[in-house]
Amino acid sequence: MTYRELLKAQAERLESAGNDNALFDCSELLGLAMGMDIRSGAFESALNGQAESPIKAKFEELCGRRANGEPLQYLLGEWEFYGIPIKVGKGVLIPRQDTETLVELAVSKYKNSKDIVIADLCSGSGCIALALEKYLRCREAFAVEKSEAAANYLSENIKMNGSAIKLVMGDVLDEDCSAAIPECDMIVCNPPYLTGEDMVHLQREVTHEPSEALYGGEDGLDFYRAVTRIWKNRLKTGGTLIYEIGMGQEDDVMQIMVQHGFENVRCKPDPCGIMRCVIGTKK
Secondary structure (H helix, E strand, O other): OEHHHHHHHHHHHHHHOOOOOHHHHHHHHHHHHHOOOOOOHHHHHHOOOEOOHHHHHHHHHHHHHHHOOOOHHHHHOEEEEOOEEEEOOOOOOOOOHHHHHHHHHHHHHHOOOOOEEEEEEOOOOOHHHHHHHHHOOEEEEEEEEOOHHHHHHHHHHHHHOOOOOEEEEOOOOOHHHHOOOOOEEEEEEOOOOEOHHHHHOOOOHHHHOOHHHOEOOOOOOHHHHHHHHHHHHHEEEEEEEEEEOOOOOHHHHHHHHHHOOEEEEEEEEOOOOOEEEEEEEEO
């Protein structure tokens, strides 16, 4: 059996398991098993070779895990976010393309500024903080995370990307945690925002991700209420707070920010037209 035939057989296996991106996923996993970049000409050529038993066994084992719902990103151990490689695995939220909307909004707001101080709350893998540090001129950048499992990936990602981000271990809902951060020009946060009902109907893949990074209270708004109240005091006058939000949460989150004295509060859609971010300025 050639690698190409093996790839086709496993893609059919994944497709029958309900995977809509079976060929892409299997190609990525075969590249991992072979130790090759699937975007290279060498990989395409290698597909015509006879499959070696150890590689075949590893590939089939990976495909079995994928067929059982384990996220592709966890199996690969790394995923790209805003052009940056991010290590991921069990215990940390997977970076999503939706979240790039927050980064784009922040970069467009501060692209002409220098020596800014930023904080990324509920940082997880650190993908947002790393992207902002790369594309903005920051004097200091902080990433706040309470989960030790997530913080281990965050630390790896800081090191892998040669970053100067300062990891702060702490709970963003704890006022003492906010006291460890200096006044910021911008605070960003992609908090847990799924509702109780959302958690009951999670896609199988998402159940592999940490529930504490997903569940935002019964109405999904617990973190927006608490973070806005606590962390507005760590923003400079004229500073910016940006949230990622879930579908349909824009009115509630905008109202929370207005109630706490933010001005110019507005929302921004993601590429699919779903309102994905809320931004406001501290008076």
